[in-house]
Amino acid sequence: MAANFSLRQLEYFVAVADTGSMSAAAVRCHASQAGISTAIADLERRLGVQLLIRRRAKGVALTEAGSRILGRAQAMLTQADEITAGAQAEEGRLAGRLTIGCYAALTPFLIPLLVDGFTRLHPAVNLELIEGEQDEMRQALVQGSCDIALLYAFGDEAGLSRTTLRASRPYVIVAADHPVAERESVSLAELADEPLIICAEPPARHNADHWFSLAGARPNIRYRTSSIEAVRSMVARGLGFATLIQTWPTDTSVEGLPLASVPLSDPLDDVELVIAHASHVVPTQRARAFLQYAEKTLAGPGGPDTVN
Template identity: 70%
Template structure:
């Protein structure tokens, strides 16, 4: 039996479900609000169920039937996009739209080299990205808002399939004039009495507390901030020390003040960066290609002066 509804109607319905309002969906889909409303009303008529409950000035919410239809609609749109990409691609070419998510702190380290390197290899891929907190990016994966995501492995990635792309050991940053700033490595016990500046976005705060407790130190947390550059600037101004995972390409703070990075000699576990996807989703050819590219390149050392690591080296 031929379906008597259109992909455009499904697209509008998914947009309304994701944004929570007709007006927001209209902006997202570059359509009129009246057009969105008419299309969904016709879709409801053709399916024989009410999908949304409209509330004046309060947006919409899904009915029970709408919740069931939403999952199927997302799957149909995904399959249609894959069909379009396959049809448009030349033989052996990777093509189509691909959205990746990234934990916000990892974005400046991972997203630029990925976008640069992958789109050079596969110019027919329309690569988009979103970033946010670990929970926001994880939810985007589970809801189908992105195809792949780069996250820290916390051991609680329920519903996700994860592959490690990079591992880093935590290290300490100190003001350049600190007595231990010139050390090759130090123990966290040497900083036991000093104030700790914590990056307050999960999972880093819990990591910092776990690392200090593992060596018998009760952390003396002085400041928490959700800005990683604020952490580095506070340390550079002498307000305390901090522990980070990713290595900055500069030894100065946002304000241009000097910082010292010192290795930690305590046996702390490495922190893994993973590329993840929803476990119940079959990856498209382009998503698999990006995951493979990430595993090949993100573990490589960055060339002097920055840029994209050379594939296969």
């Protein structure tokens, strides 16, 4: 018996489930909020079950039936994409949808470069982007909300397969007139009493605690901000210092004030930048092509540096 619902309705339902609201799903799907709402209401009528609980001013939540159907809807959309991609692959080109996740602090430094280059090579691939904290991206991979993701590697990642793109050693930034600015290296223990400025988003706090512990000291965290540019600007004004993972592309803050980067003498391990996918999922040809492109573009000394 032919299905009495459309793939478009499933796409809207999955988008609402992923984003948590009709309005956010409308933006993601380039549709009107009313169109999203009407399509899902019709889908519920045709399936004979309620998929969503509508909560005024609080977004939506999945019903038990909605939770059960969500995975099947995602699988059907993936299969539809693969049919389209397979047909176009017969013409010798990659096509279809590829959803890329990225740790938010890395997004400005990795995504524009990778998207620009990859879409030039494979214009028929429809790239979609999501970003968030490290744990959110891991969860998105396991749940199937994205195909691959760019992350930092910290310990074992249960359920994920990873490919290392590059590795960098932690270092500190200080104001240009700081006493250690011209030093060849410095220990975290020497800076332990000074104000530390960190990103409020994980894993910055974990990193600080771990690195200072290895140096036999405790961090004096003074300021937290979700903006890495704010971190750098505060450091440039002499309000404290900060620990970063990979080299920033400029040695000035957004205000144009100079900064100094100083290597750490402490025995800290390198931190790996990785591209990951769910272990239980076989990557599509599109995902494999993006992984290979990211390896070629980011690996080695010529690749762009990123930020903690």
